[in-house]
Amino acid sequence: MMSMNVCTYEPDSPHMIEMLPRVVNLVVYYMALHYYQPMFTLIGGGFKKLEQASREMGSVLPKGVHWIRDSAVKFDPDNKRVHTGSGDQISYEYMVIAMGVALNFHLVPGLVEALEKDPMVCSNYSPKYVSKTSKAIHAFKEGNAIFTFPNTPVKCAGAPQKIAYLTDWHFRREGKRERAVVMYNTSLPVIFGVKKYAASLMDVVKEKGIQLNVRRNLVEVRSDKKEAVFENLDNPSEKITYQYEMLHATPPMSTPEVLRTCEKLVDQGGFLDINRNTLQHKKYPNIFGVGDCTNLPTAKTVAAISEQLRVLKKNLFLQMEGKALKPLYDGYSSCPLLVGFDKCILAEFDFDGEPLETFPFNQGKPMRFPFHLKRDFMPHLYWLALLTGYWDGPGRYRKLMHLGMGR
Incomplete structure (x- = not known):
């Protein structure tokens, strides 16, 4: 052998x-x-x-x-x-x-057809559809802009809401935010699983006027009628239908x-x-x-x-x-939560949902520095250090930043 x-x-x-x-x-x-x-x-x-x-x-x-x-x-x-x-x-x-x-777009009836035919239905989770998102944001005129989080484990659990915040920023910049309802429908009972960052994100949601609906799971898309159907996970027999002008769908995963x-x-x-x-x-x-x-x-x-x-x-x-x-x-895991064009919450945490932050400042506060880490530094870190074996996480740097205190 x-x-x-x-x-x-x-x-x-x-x-x-x-x-x-x-x-x-x-x-x-x-x-x-x-x-x-x-x-x-x-x-x-x-x-x-x-x-x-x-x-x-x-x-x-x-x-x-x-x-x-x-x-x-x-x-x-x-x-x-x-x-x-x-x-x-x-x-x-x-x-x-x-x-x-695996990305299971096909498990939501009508979603694949909508992604293929409707320019206002998009998803950042696939290279096939990700470029549609920016086009849909700029083509948006008025109505509901809906963003979803499915009732399964997902990769990068912050991504479904990050694009909602960026869309809000674009709408304000283009002068059409008052004509839009930015809606985040998540299957989870909270906006984020770590309490410290969830509290900060709730402040962001309130400040931006985003409509947050918890325990809502996308179960069907009717692109001919521009309708998105959700089930209430606390009462599965209840179906809630929303009209959409734009729909960003995060697919079920397995x-x-x-x-x-x-x-x-x-x-x-x-x-x-x-x-x-x-x-x-x-x-x-x-x-x-x-x-x-x-x-x-x-x-x-x-x-x-x-x-x-x-x-x-x-x-x-x-x-x-x-x-x-x-x-x-x-x-240890981390999620740079973009909350606008130049602001980011750098969430870092452990198995127990306890913050495990690298830098000696409050990373739960939206700041410009983590935004540039996400946009400008981390791609190079990935290609040049992670894939080549030179990067195995921030643990040693965390100890240095905190003068050897903590983990």
Whole structure:
């Protein structure tokens, strides 16, 4: 049996895990482009172009890695094999699964048709539709501008509301805010899962006059009538229909079918079942997971993956050496919440929803500095440092910024 690590990816994942020298020599991935999807909010907001968010996949793979341009279609963890779409079987000794999540636009009746035919229906979550968002914002005349958050786990849970704030900014700049109802309909019972930042975001919502509707889940789009139908999750039999002039839809998400249907690897929700502190699979010690496809109880962001990579490197090597793994991951994740053209709340937190802030100032306050971090610095950090293995999260810098105090 060939000694190797197999890393699997799917096209809707915004992340590519760092390649581990001397361990990884095969990558199974079939898409030609690699996207930096955290930029999609800025593309939809009109501040970046789609071509700025992508690179050729071959150009971001490390030297010495063999790229198998194929898709994984079946996992066989008992026999340590991965089956590919072309019919090959790849054997492994260790495997890292980083498949991201699938975008299930098709699960909302009428949504795909609306995205294809209605110029005022858009979504920042797909490279196919993200460029429609800015066009819809500028074409808007009057009526409801509706933004949705689905009743599933999602990657970058702040993105559905960030584009609402940027749209509000554009409407004010173009003198049509008074003719618009900016509406944020979320399946969640709160605007954000971390109390400190939720309080700040509620102030933003009130200041901007955004209509917040909680426990509302998009279940149908009738583009011929310009109607969006929502269910009340506290009373599922109740359906609420809104007319829209503009609709930004965040699709339901799940793990890719090949992972979701492998019951030996996933939990009841279909996510890779790993130890939340070591990143090791709970049943198969030679399998590790990172990123959006896992059941780690934290926000699914590239910032979370940066910290997970640090833990993965250490624990994968420890496992290979037959040593005890270290429970190093504390759930760190981050979400730069753009609340306007030049203001941002830099949310950073752990498994328990406690702030885990890098800088020695109150990051719950909208400020200009985090906005420039998001727009101007983080894309370079991703391409030049995260993908090349030089960035494994802000932990060490956090200690430095806080003079060694705290975590």
